[in-house]
Amino acid sequence: RKEVEQDPGPFNVPEGATVAFNCTYSNSASQSFFWYRQDCRKEPKLLMSVYSSGNEDGRFTAQLNRASQYISLLIRDSKLSDSATYLCVVIRMDSSYKLIFGSGTRLLVRP
Amino acid sequence: GAGVSQTPSNKVTEKGKYVELRCDPISGHTALYWYRQSLGQGPEFLIYFQGTGAADDSGLPNDRFFAVRPEGSVSTLKIQRTERGDSAVYLCASSLSPGVQETQYFGPGTRLLVL
Numbered sequence: 001r002k003e004v005e006q007d008p009g010p011f012n013v014p015e016g017a018t019v020a021f022n023c024t025y026s027n028s029a030s031q032s033f034f035w036y037r038q039d040c041r042k043e044p045k046l047l048m049s050v051y052s053s054g055n056e057d058g059r060f061t062a063q064l065n066r067a068s069q070y071i072s073l074l075i076r077d078s079k080l081s082d083s084a085t086y087l088c089v090v091i092r093m094d095s096s097y098k099l100i101f102g103s104g105t106r107l108l109v110r111p
Numbered sequence: 112g113a114g115v116s117q118t119p120s121n122k123v124t125e126k127g128k129y130v131e132l133r134c135d136p137i138s139g140h141t142a143l144y145w146y147r148q149s150l151g152q153g154p155e156f157l158i159y160f161q162g163t164g165a166a167d168d169s170g171l172p173n174d175r176f177f178a179v180r181p182e183g184s185v186s187t188l189k190i191q192r193t194e195r196g197d198s199a200v201y202l203c204a205s206s207l208s209p210g211v212q213e214t215q216y217f218g219p220g221t222r223l224l225v226l
Contacts, residue, residue, distance in 0.1 A: 004153075032211040043202060043217035044154065087153050096167035097209050098144065101153030 003027055006088050006102035014110055017078045021105045023071040023088030030100075032091040033064055035073050037084045038104065044087055047073075078109045113137065115218035117203050123224045124193055132188040132221045136205030143186050144215060145178055146202040154202055160186060161209055193225045 006023045013019050025033075033050035048055065050062040050071055061074040071088055088102040116135040124130050136143050142161055146154035156170040160180045168178070175193075180186040190197055200220040206213040 008151075043219050045217070046214050049212075089153075091211050093211075096159045097142070097206075097211060097213070098156040098159055098167065098170070099146075099154070099204075099215060100156070103151065103153050 001026065002103065003100055004088055004090055004102035006105045008103060008105060010106040010108050012108045012110060013078055015078055015080060017109075018074065018076045019078055019107065020075075021073045021086055021088075021107075023073075023102055025069050025071070025088075025090050025100075027090070027092055028069070029092045029094050030069070030090040031093040033062075033071050034089040034091075034099075035060075035062060035071075036087040036089055036101075038087055039084050044101075047086070075107075078107075080109050080111065083107055083109045115203055115205055115216055117201075117218040117221050119221060120219065121222045121224075123226065125226050126193060126195060128193050128225075130190050130193055130223065132190075132201050132223070134186045134188070134203030134205075134218060136184065136186070136203070137207075137216060138184075140205035140207050140216075141183070142206045142209045142213070142215075143180060144204040144206075145186070145188050146204065148200045148202055148220070150199075157188070157201075159209075166209075190223075193223075195225050198223055198225045 035047040036044040037047045038044040059076045063072045085104040145157040148154040159167040163183045178188045203218045204215040
């Protein structure tokens, strides 16, 4: 079992839809959480950090549930340009700040 | 400003050959990471440098893999006796300093194909 698990998708949604991705992590020493975005054949880029209180950045909302070891990302009013792979990432407190990635969830937004 | 750069962007080699992959981090970034990404997977950690020293090399798969960062800036990942299973995208990332809230910025990667 991978340390960070994600539904691989793809999620195929129309423009304007709301879509949610989930992620679970298995190591209770995980202390920092992020969502990265990766376009096809490009490098991953930080989308947003995830905080226990939940946080929002425009159309994107991230939530963290430490008790359930669960992270979510909600995208409202999807745009064609949101089509990408979304990677759930954790950093453990007992590690060297290395990023531990899930396999990613692929999103396709259609016109 | 300039981001992380990696060379070559693509490398095709034959099984058993030696390859070197280069990473130029963002200027002034002291922390440097190497990751490897196989098709359909997320990146996997290989090695982390703080300055010139390898602070964590626990992700290197075996002793055919080695990395250096002699002057605390450019890093080279070296793979000896390449195998077909080494084919992947090798990503380098840097951050201003080590820390959980320090963003890691990735380079475009080197696509390695071992025939």
